Amino acid sequence: MSEAKAVPDPKDVLRDLIIREELVKPNRRVFVIDKTKIREAISRILKTYGETSAYLSSVAGVDKIEQGIMELNYFISILPRTEVIVLRVQLPRANPVIDSILDIYPGALNFECETYDLLGIQFNGNKFLKRGFFVPEDVVKKGVYPLRKDAKW
Amino acid sequence: MTLLTEAVVKIPISLEVPVGPQHPALHEPVVLKLYADGEEIVNVEILTGYNHRGIEKLFEMSSFYKGVFIAPRICGICNTIHANVYVRAIEQLLGMEPSPRAKYLRVLALELERIHSHMLINAIMAEILGYDTLFMLIMRDREYIMKAKEILTGNRVTSEYFMPGGVRRDIDDTKRERILDLLKRVKPRLEYYKKLFETDPTVTNRLIDVGVLKPRDVVLHSLVGPVARGSGVKTDVRAEDRYDAYGEVPWNVVTRREGDSMARMLVRWDEALESWNMCEYVLTHLPGGQAVVDERKLPRVLPPGEAYTRGEPPRGELTYYIIGYGRDRPYRVKVRTPSFTNIINSGFSYIGYSIADVPVILVSYDPCIACMERAVLIKNGEEKRLTLKELANMKKR
Amino acid sequence: MSIWQEILKNVFKKPVTIEYPKVETPIEKDSRGLQYADLNKCTGCSLCAIECPSNAIEMRKLPENIKLKHNPRGLYPVINYPSCIFCYRCITICPVNAFVTTSEYRLATETDKLFSDVYSLKTLGQG
Numbered sequence: 001m002s003e004a005k006a007v008p009d010p011k012d013v014l015r016d017l018i019i020r021e022e023l024v025k026p027n028r029r030v031f032v033i034d035k036t037k038i039r040e041a042i043s044r045i046l047k048t049y050g051e052t053s054a055y056l057s058s059v060a061g062v063d064k065i066e067q068g069i070m071e072l073n074y075f076i077s078i079l080p081r082t083e084v085i086v087l088r089v090q091l092p093r094a095n096p097v098i099d100s101i102l103d104i105y106p107g108a109l110n111f112e113c114e115t116y117d118l119l120g121i122q123f124n125g126n127k128f129l130k131r132g133f134f135v136p137e138d139v140v141k142k143g144v145y146p147l148r149k150d151a152k153w
Numbered sequence: 154m155t156l157l158t159e160a161v162v163k164i165p166i167s168l169e170v171p172v173g174p175q176h177p178a179l180h181e182p183v184v185l186k187l188y189a190d191g192e193e194i195v196n197v198e199i200l201t202g203y204n205h206r207g208i209e210k211l212f213e214m215s216s217f218y219k220g221v222f223i224a225p226r227i228c229g230i231c232n233t234i235h236a237n238v239y240v241r242a243i244e245q246l247l248g249m250e251p252s253p254r255a256k257y258l259r260v261l262a263l264e265l266e267r268i269h270s271h272m273l274i275n276a277i278m279a280e281i282l283g284y285d286t287l288f289m290l291i292m293r294d295r296e297y298i299m300k301a302k303e304i305l306t307g308n309r310v311t312s313e314y315f316m317p318g319g320v321r322r323d324i325d326d327t328k329r330e331r332i333l334d335l336l337k338r339v340k341p342r343l344e345y346y347k348k349l350f351e352t353d354p355t356v357t358n359r360l361i362d363v364g365v366l367k368p369r370d371v372v373l374h375s376l377v378g379p380v381a382r383g384s385g386v387k388t389d390v391r392a393e394d395r396y397d398a399y400g401e402v403p404w405n406v407v408t409r410r411e412g413d414s415m416a417r418m419l420v421r422w423d424e425a426l427e428s429w430n431m432c433e434y435v436l437t438h439l440p441g442g443q444a445v446v447d448e449r450k451l452p453r454v455l456p457p458g459e460a461y462t463r464g465e466p467p468r469g470e471l472t473y474y475i476i477g478y479g480r481d482r483p484y485r486v487k488v489r490t491p492s493f494t495n496i497i498n499s500g501f502s503y504i505g506y507s508i509a510d511v512p513v514i515l516v517s518y519d520p521c522i523a524c525m526e527r528a529v530l531i532k533n534g535e536e537k538r539l540t541l542k543e544l545a546n547m548k549k550r
Numbered sequence: 551m552s553i554w555q556e557i558l559k560n561v562f563k564k565p566v567t568i569e570y571p572k573v574e575t576p577i578e579k580d581s582r583g584l585q586y587a588d589l590n591k592c593t594g595c596s597l598c599a600i601e602c603p604s605n606a607i608e609m610r611k612l613p614e615n616i617k618l619k620h621n622p623r624g625l626y627p628v629i630n631y632p633s634c635i636f637c638y639r640c641i642t643i644c645p646v647n648a649f650v651t652t653s654e655y656r657l658a659t660e661t662d663k664l665f666s667d668v669y670s671l672k673t674l675g676q677g
Contacts (some may be wrong), residue, residue: 286557
């Protein structure tokens with residue numbers, strides 16, 4: 001059906017930032033981008049679709065110990081296209097640091113706090129990060145991040 | 154003298170009122186630390202972590218069939234939708250598709266749960282307003298829905314109804330007639346309660362214009378579910394993803410424009426009436442065929458791949474992200490429940506309202522909170538408990 | 551409209567409370583209650599013990615004097631009812647349908663009935 005103004009495809013919006021494209025079942029497109037460009041990508045999406053039409057659905061961190069990296073997936077739901085896209089960044093496992101998007105998108109507060117507490121990924125610029133957010137006190141005292149694959153307590 | 158004033162509470166002009174973590178009838182133990190200047194709230198801090206059970210780590214250590222029974226135990230009220238979203242993610246990875254009759258029966262179980270959950274949160278809203286008669290009346294009529302759930306799934310609360318490939322029990326004609334009869338008794342009660350919420354002055358005086366949320370704030374803070382639909386944002390996962398039989402059963406998305414607490418509760422009553430229509434359509438238009446899956450013939454290994462599925466519990470949007478790597482247990486399961494975003498990200502919405510509005514706003518986000526305790530003032534490391542009257546007199550001095 | 555008409559109607563009706571234990575609670579015949587293994591059919595394959603989500607089933611050896619042709623290993627499942635979550639996974643996974651289901655929900659009982667061996671051994675005609 002035709003619309004008065006065509007809604008742009010997210011692949012065109014992020015064209016120059018995409019390194020690789022993958023697929024998550026059932027039909028969610030994955031765009032792998034560089035970790036320094038995440039703020040640029042999120043602000044471009046918010047500006048193209050407007051502030052009431054795109055929201056952050058989930059942020060999932062995965063510890064891939066055999067490849068020596070940690071992956072962060074940002075799932076963004078775009079309402080006019082009824083589609084969910086994924087922005088994937090890869091961080092080195094020895095030093096997982098990335099910029100926070102809290103000032104552009106205040107709804108990322110709980111996701112960043114939880115990922116820091118369970119996996120140990122640092123978000124620069126988020127001053128609400130603290131260790132006892134979810135994890136109980138005795139595990140925090142041992143300095144363990146529980147969701148890592150080599151965590152023992 | 155400076156030492157004495159420094160040892161007192163750090164914010165001298167406002168009072169810290171801790172709300173939580175122990176409360177009767179609370180789904181999640183949570184602390185809302187309110188900083189109140191007189192009666193008006195100036196700042197809010199939200200602390201969590203009292204109910205963290207390490208379920209994501211438990212998923213990685215058990216086989217994925219055991220996960221079908223772990224997933225509904227994350228939440229008691231929306232246990233069918235947790236099981237449904239997990240099972241659909243496993244079906245995406247295994248490449249299975251349930252039969253049409255199984256899809257319709259799944260929709261029936263999910264919508265029965267939506268009706269009973271919406272009746273429950275409205276009853277709790279009536280209870281914290283002090284309107285106990287209405288609370289008791291709604292709970293009495295909710296028993297019809299619990300009996301219908303027992304006839305369909307075998308148990309009132311935990312249903313254990315889903316399995317990759319279909320459902321675990323089937324219904325015959327006598328059960329279908331009994332569920333239809335129970336539903337016919339519930340419908341006039343739902344309409345009566347909706348009319349009561351709109352016109353009764355006990356309810357309207359405390360709910361209208363309290364906790365107003367603008368659409369821009371709702372989307373920027375990722376609030377989902379009836380909280381977003383009560384402010385005019387038209388988002389519903391059942392219409393976007395069309396999972397199971399939601400593409401074939403006729404229904405409408407319910408929104409309201411005002412954005413206050415009354416709009417959020419009325420969205421829930423409207424949704425309960427929509428769910429009633431869906432249940433009746435499913436029971437009168439059930440396709441034939443096989444719905445129960447034989448569990449002895451299912452595959453034992455989860456093939457490598459990733460799946461991201463979403464569902465719509467009564468509270469918002471629920472997402473599961475599962476990664477498989479060729480063994481019998483998943484590599485990573487990430488669950489994002491709707492209350493996780495709705496409660497933690499909504500600290501900004503209490504500012505400017507009085508202390509008496511805080512329970513109303515919190516219950517309209519679903520979960521609920523009962524009441525607040527006395528205030529505690531800490532001075533030089535010793536605790537002194539004061540009543541509200543003493544505090545009011547203290548400020549004048 | 552107000553709630554007064556509703557209250558007035560309810561004054562003249564009888565209360566909805568079910569006075570348990572004088573009156574039985576109405577429960578469905580096929581709701582998920584107590585379950586135990588029928589030893590005339592059980593082959594001792596241990597699938598139910600492997601699949602139980604809460605590890606509530608333990609395989610024990612049969613008593614000394616019983617020798618069953620269809621059970622060469624001589625093991626039978628014993629369910630620990632305080633750990634059981636009544637999900638009925640053991641019933642749907644059993645290859646010979648050897649479980650008996652009831653709708654018994656009153657499980658607070660004496661210590662010797664906390665395990666299912668009392669019921670299972672009775673199916674053989676002793677215990």
